[in-house]
Amino acid sequence: DAGVIQSPRHEVTExxxxxxxxxxxxxxxxxxxxxxxxxxxxxxxxxxxxxNVPIDDSGMPEDRFSAKMPNxxxxxxxxxxxxxRDSAVYFCASRHRGRRAFFGQGTRLTVV
Amino acid sequence: KQExxxxxxxxxxxxxxxLVLNCSFTDSAIYNLQWFRQDPGKGLTSLLLIQSSQRExxxxxxxxxxxxxxxxxxxxxxxxxxxxxxxxxCAVLPPDTGNQFYFGTGTxxxxxx
Numbered sequence: 001d002a003g004v005i006q007s008p009r010h011e012v013t014e015x016x017x018x019x020x021x022x023x024x025x026x027x028x029x030x031x032x033x034x035x036x037x038x039x040x041x042x043x044x045x046x047x048x049x050x051x052n053v054p055i056d057d058s059g060m061p062e063d064r065f066s067a068k069m070p071n072x073x074x075x076x077x078x079x080x081x082x083x084x085r086d087s088a089v090y091f092c093a094s095r096h097r098g099r100r101a102f103f104g105q106g107t108r109l110t111v112v
Numbered sequence: 113k114q115e116x117x118x119x120x121x122x123x124x125x126x127x128x129x130x131l132v133l134n135c136s137f138t139d140s141a142i143y144n145l146q147w148f149r150q151d152p153g154k155g156l157t158s159l160l161l162i163q164s165s166q167r168e169x170x171x172x173x174x175x176x177x178x179x180x181x182x183x184x185x186x187x188x189x190x191x192x193x194x195x196x197x198x199x200x201x202c203a204v205l206p207p208d209t210g211n212q213f214y215f216g217t218g219t220x221x222x223x224x225x
Contacts (some may be wrong), residue, residue, distance in 0.1 A: 031210065043201070043215045050210045091155060098143045098205055101213065103156040 006092050006104035013111055018080040021107045024073055025094030033101070034067055034077050035091040043091075049075065082111045114139045116204050118216035125192055126224050133187040133219045135202035140180045143205045146213070147176050147187050150199045159200075160187070192223045 005024040011021050025032050033048040047057040049069045057067070064083070069075040079086055087110050097103040115138045124173045125131050135145070144163045150157040160176040162185065168177040175188040185202055199220045205213040 007151040033212065042217055045212055048212050055210070056212060093156075097210070100146060100158050100161045101203070102158060103148075 004092055004104035005095050010108045013082055016081045017110055019082045021077040023075045023092030026102055029096045031095045032075050033093040036088045038088045043060050053093050062082050071094035084111045087111050114204055114214040115139040116214050116216040118219050122220040123179045124222040129192050130190050131192055133200050135216050137183045137204045140183050141207050143180055143207050145185050148201045194223045194225050197223050
C-alpha cells in the first residue's frame with residue numbers, strides 16, 4: 001500500500017481564494033482524521049470520520065472550513081474564503097479501528 | 113477530556129547516550145498508546161503502538177513502556193545516533209476504538225555527533 005496520500009504537497013494562494021486539500025486513506029481503514037499543525041499551536045484535530053460519517057467537527061475553526069468524505073477512499077478539506085491565519089501544514093491520517101494510525105506527508109498551505 | 117503531556121519539551125544529548133522520553137496522560141482508561149516521530153518539514157511516522165493490555169513494545173533500539181495506573185508511558189532509545197534527532201510525540205486512544213486520539217505536545221530531541 002502507498003500509505004496515506006495527500007495532495008497537493010504545497011499550496012500558495014491569495015487571501016479570499018478557495019482552497020481544497022485532498023486525502024486518500026489507506027485501503028481498508030475505517031477512520032480518517034484531518035489535523036492542522038502550526039508552531040504556535042502544535043497539532044490540532046479539525047475533524048474525523050468513521051465509516052465516511054463525520055463524528056466530531058468541533059475542531060473546525062470557523063464556518064469557512066468544511067470537510068467531506070464521499071466514499072471510503074477519498075476526503076476533502078475545503079477553506080472558503082482563505083485567510084493568512086489559515087497558513088499551516090494540514091495532515092490527513094487514517095486508521096483501522098483501534099490499530100496503528102498512519103499519517104500522510106501533509107499539505108503546506110500558505111495564504112498571502 | 114484526556115490531556116497528554118510530554119516532558120521535557122526539548123532534549124539534547126551526545127551521540128551514544130541512552131535516553132528516555134516521557135509521556136503522561138490524565139485518564140487511565142485507554143485503548144492503546146502510540147509513539148510517533150516527526151522530522152522537520154515531514155509527516156508523522158509511527159514508531160510503536162502499545163495495547164492497554166501490554167506493558168511494553170520493542171522495535172530495534174526503541175522500547176516503549178506503558179503504566180496505565182500511573183498514567184505514564186516512556187520511550188527508551190538505546191545508543192542514540194544523530195539520525196534519531198527529531199520530534200517525538202505520543203498519542204493516546206480512548207477505550208472507544210471509534211474515537212479520536214489525543215496527542216502530547218512533543219519532545220524535540222537533538223543528538224550531537
